[in-house]
Amino acid sequence: MNRRMILAVGLMTALTVLSGCGGAPKTPVPSGGTSNTAAPSSPAQAPAKKDTVVYGSTAEVSGIDPHWRFSLQDLITLRAVYEPLLNVNKQGKFEGVLAESWSVSADQKTWTFKLRQGVKFADGKPFTGKAVKATLDRVLNGKKLGFNFLFGKVTAVEAPDDSTVIIKTKEVDGPLLYNLSTLYITPEDIADPKYLENPYEGKVGTGPFTIVEFKKGSGVTMQKNPHYWRSGLPKTEKLVIRPIPDEPAKIAAFRSGDVQIVDGLSPDGLKTLQSDYTVLPEPVWQTEFLHLNTTRPPLNNPKVRQAINLAINRDMIAKDVIGIGAPNAVYPPKGLVGYNDKFAPNPYDLTKAKVLMKEAFPNGYNGPTLKLMSSPTYVKTEEVLQVITEQLKEIGLKVEPQLVDAAARADMTSSGNFDMAYLGSIAVTGDPARYLLERLVTDAYKTGYRNQAAFDAIVGAAKEIDPAKQDALYKKAQDLMWEEAPIVYVYQDVWITAVAKNLTGYVPMPHRLVDWATVGYGG
Amino acid sequence: MRRFLLRRLVEGIVVLVGISVVVFVIMRLAPGDPARLMLPDTAPEEAVRAMRQQMGLDRPVYEQLALFVARAATGDFGKSYYFNQPVARVVIEAVPATMALAFTSIVLTVLMAVPLGVLAATRRRTLWEPLALFLGVVGQAVPVFWLGLLLILFFSVRLHWLPSGGGGDWRHLVMPSMTLVGYSASLVVRLTRSQMLEELGHDYIRTARAKGVSDRAVNYRHALRNTLIPLVTVIGLQIGALMGGTVVTESVFNYPGVGMLIYTAIGTRDYPVIQYAVLLISAMFVLLNILVDALYSWIDPRVHYQ
Numbered sequence: 135m136n137r138r139m140i141l142a143v144g145l146m147t148a149l150t151v152l153s154g155c156g157g158a159p160k161t162p163v164p165s166g167g168t169s170n171t172a173a174p175s176s177p178a179q180a181p182a183k184k185d186t187v188v189y190g191s192t193a194e195v196s197g198i199d200p201h202w203r204f205s206l207q208d209l210i211t212l213r214a215v216y217e218p219l220l221n222v223n224k225q226g227k228f229e230g231v232l233a234e235s236w237s238v239s240a241d242q243k244t245w246t247f248k249l250r251q252g253v254k255f256a257d258g259k260p261f262t263g264k265a266v267k268a269t270l271d272r273v274l275n276g277k278k279l280g281f282n283f284l285f286g287k288v289t290a291v292e293a294p295d296d297s298t299v300i301i302k303t304k305e306v307d308g309p310l311l312y313n314l315s316t317l318y319i320t321p322e323d324i325a326d327p328k329y330l331e332n333p334y335e336g337k338v339g340t341g342p343f344t345i346v347e348f349k350k351g352s353g354v355t356m357q358k359n360p361h362y363w364r365s366g367l368p369k370t371e372k373l374v375i376r377p378i379p380d381e382p383a384k385i386a387a388f389r390s391g392d393v394q395i396v397d398g399l400s401p402d403g404l405k406t407l408q409s410d411y412t413v414l415p416e417p418v419w420q421t422e423f424l425h426l427n428t429t430r431p432p433l434n435n436p437k438v439r440q441a442i443n444l445a446i447n448r449d450m451i452a453k454d455v456i457g458i459g460a461p462n463a464v465y466p467p468k469g470l471v472g473y474n475d476k477f478a479p480n481p482y483d484l485t486k487a488k489v490l491m492k493e494a495f496p497n498g499y500n501g502p503t504l505k506l507m508s509s510p511t512y513v514k515t516e517e518v519l520q521v522i523t524e525q526l527k528e529i530g531l532k533v534e535p536q537l538v539d540a541a542a543r544a545d546m547t548s549s550g551n552f553d554m555a556y557l558g559s560i561a562v563t564g565d566p567a568r569y570l571l572e573r574l575v576t577d578a579y580k581t582g583y584r585n586q587a588a589f590d591a592i593v594g595a596a597k598e599i600d601p602a603k604q605d606a607l608y609k610k611a612q613d614l615m616w617e618e619a620p621i622v623y624v625y626q627d628v629w630i631t632a633v634a635k636n637l638t639g640y641v642p643m644p645h646r647l648v649d650w651a652t653v654g655y656g657g
Numbered sequence: 658m659r660r661f662l663l664r665r666l667v668e669g670i671v672v673l674v675g676i677s678v679v680v681f682v683i684m685r686l687a688p689g690d691p692a693r694l695m696l697p698d699t700a701p702e703e704a705v706r707a708m709r710q711q712m713g714l715d716r717p718v719y720e721q722l723a724l725f726v727a728r729a730a731t732g733d734f735g736k737s738y739y740f741n742q743p744v745a746r747v748v749i750e751a752v753p754a755t756m757a758l759a760f761t762s763i764v765l766t767v768l769m770a771v772p773l774g775v776l777a778a779t780r781r782r783t784l785w786e787p788l789a790l791f792l793g794v795v796g797q798a799v800p801v802f803w804l805g806l807l808l809i810l811f812f813s814v815r816l817h818w819l820p821s822g823g824g825g826d827w828r829h830l831v832m833p834s835m836t837l838v839g840y841s842a843s844l845v846v847r848l849t850r851s852q853m854l855e856e857l858g859h860d861y862i863r864t865a866r867a868k869g870v871s872d873r874a875v876n877y878r879h880a881l882r883n884t885l886i887p888l889v890t891v892i893g894l895q896i897g898a899l900m901g902g903t904v905v906t907e908s909v910f911n912y913p914g915v916g917m918l919i920y921t922a923i924g925t926r927d928y929p930v931i932q933y934a935v936l937l938i939s940a941m942f943v944l945l946n947i948l949v950d951a952l953y954s955w956i957d958p959r960v961h962y963q
Binding site for chain 2: 194196197199202203204277278280282283332333349350351352376377378379380382383386387389390391392538539540541542544545546548572576578
């Protein structure tokens with residue numbers, strides 16, 4: 135009897151768990167990130183009704199202030215709520231969003247933007263030049279803001295009438311329009327001086343959705359903006375952006391129907407998706423590369439650097455290790471202004487590399503072991519490091535991979551405490567200038583490399599607003615630096631997104647800032 | 658008893674202060690610059706320097722520590738670098754989720770593991786024994802992330818019964834707690850069984866049986882009561898460990914608890930969040946330990962505290 139009692143307790147416990155399972159609906163459960171309090175009036179809890187789109191993001195949003203941190207995940211997410219003056223399209227060209235047109239003065243230092251008329255914020259208030267001025271003023275004066283440094287050349291912003299905004303710069307600012315494509319315009323209440331010190335907590339913009347709730351760890355829940363200016367959009371009532379950094383968890387969430395969009399998948403992960411989905415591979419403006427510390431021997435010898443450039447078989451890394459992605463040997467990569475197709479994407483030439491090493495070390499290399507440092511931030515970092523290590527051993531170098539976490543990696547590169555660093559960078563504004571200026575000219579990553587003629591060309595390009603002139607200058611810089619290879623480019627990413635079969639309108643972008651308005655079920 | 662508890666409490670406070678200082682120093686010794694992580698990859702050096710100054714990170718470590726201690730004494734633990742909110746708010750928001758998970762797991766563990774361990778010891782050479790041993794070994798050996806993924810595959814992907822991850826209502830609790838129970842129950846089953854066997858071999862049990870005491874009374878009033886002491890210790894420590902949030906389980910299920918928060922905070926070098934969360938968990942650990950000690954004398958009247 136007593137034993138039966140115990141058995142019964144045990145069984146009941148097990149049954150409690152199982153009955154819990156049985157009590158749940160047998161259809162896909164609506165989003166895990168949506169809490170019941172998120173939208174009390176919304177019928178989204180009824181699983182049959184397809185009015186909620188859930189995107190499982192790779193990283194977590196830091197907050198809902200669009201200017202606090204310059205973070206890709208914040209930009210991707212808040213693009214559903216706010217809009218910039220203009221956008222960079224797939225071809226790298228500008229398209230008006232809140233600005234309909236723009237022009238520049240003869241000295242190229244005064245920009246006049248004509249704003250779109252009839253646009254309203256989600257709370258029904260009209261969008262005017264005052265909002266643009268308030269936004270820009272905040273970013274210019276808020277020293278705490280992650281966006282502050284982007285607009286260092288802007289001296290004044292004026293809104294002479296509701297439909298015009300004038301931006302003045304102290305010198306010709308080549309990247310200005312690109313940078314504006316990531317500056318999201320908020321309502322004018324952001325002009326309150328308290329937002330120079332504190333994050334803005336508004337929830338309405340001119341974008342297709344408004345924020346219902348932001349919960350750390352669970353993401354952002356958004357609801358349709360009733361006043362959205364593009365007719366017939368957005369295509370869904372609710373949008374939920376929920377962080378799922380772990381790939382297996384992301385795939386499980388997708389397969390169970392909890393989320394309808396997942397991205398940043400590895401080719402291996404893609405194979406395990408199984409259920410009905412559409413794959414949208416997109417070559418993004420992200421490159422992976424090796425920074426060489428040119429102050430340390432033997433990397434201070436240009437012949438060794440060039441030998442490294444020629445010894446890396448990029449085809450093998452892109453196709454056999456990563457599984458997807460394009461071999462790339464230059465910056466800017468394909469798709470950006472200044473891409474130089476004169477250089478083969480895979481300049482692999484082992485014989486020539488060995489000759490160069492022979493010239494540098496007639497008696498064979500007998501120097502220190504070089505550390506190849508990185509963090510597991512990029513696709514298959516560990517495997518890539520291993521392969522590069524083996525490839526460099528072919529030319530007689532002694533190399534050892536070194537994996538640290540992302541914060542330590544950033545520390546080591548900024549202090550110059552590395553031999554070779556495997557890094558990646560995405561041109562989220564669509565502009566190669568920032569990358570080239572910081573990586574080479576101001577040497578924020580301490581390669582220690584100088585080449586005045588090439589740097590002049592890069593600085594010159596950042597002072598041009600004509601893409602043709604920029605293009606020529608970037609190509610010239612590339613020509614001048616090719617033989618000296620301070621940075622060895624390895625491949626250009628292809629970003630893999632999978633969307634549920636019945637979902638339409640998701641268009642992946644090379645800078646990863648997608649248009650959420652067009653995403654929905656059916657036509 | 659009261660004096661004992663008071664002394665333990667004072668000791669606990671010393672421990673907490675020690676932990677805070679150690680955590681503070683270790684974080685600043687580890688490579689990684691929170692200011693740099695606030696800004697994009699290509700931010701110029703001046704921007705990083707300005708940010709570091711804004712965050713007070715340009716001062717010497719001892720000065721930062723002094724400032725931290727002075728502020729912490731008034732209950733001000735600063736703001737999260739990443740979320741830019743008071744750190745107490747950030748961490749305490751994650752506590753209920755972790756508490757719910759820890760509580761569910763520990764209750765299920767006790768309800769399942771203790772009876773199973775007792776049955777395995779009292780009904781030897783029946784099916785109960787190999788079952789308990791099997792679960793005891795498998796539960797310990799199976800990696801948590803693997804069990805978690807299997808559960809997701811079965812209950813979310815195949816059956817569509819449960820959400821695959823995230824937080825919210827009770828349905829999000831089921832699979833993470835099952836995963837945790839798998840691990841902690843195996844420990845408790847093995848311990849209960851071995852302790853019970855040991856007790857049942859003692860002379861007083863034989864005496865009791867010789868006196869004609871019923872099986873039930875022998876097993877539960879005498880043997881089980883005596884196995885409770887080590888059991889309570891282990892379960893107490895388990896609760897402490899679960900309070901810290903189980904980083905792996907929470908990340909597999911993307912469960913928004915303290916473990917997940919600490920994990921991401923380490924990645925972003927969000928010093929104040931790590932500091933506060935570790936302090937909070939340590940405080941709970943210390944309190945639970947005192948509670949367990951107090952429970953001893955209640956369970957076993959032979960235990961007296963001077």
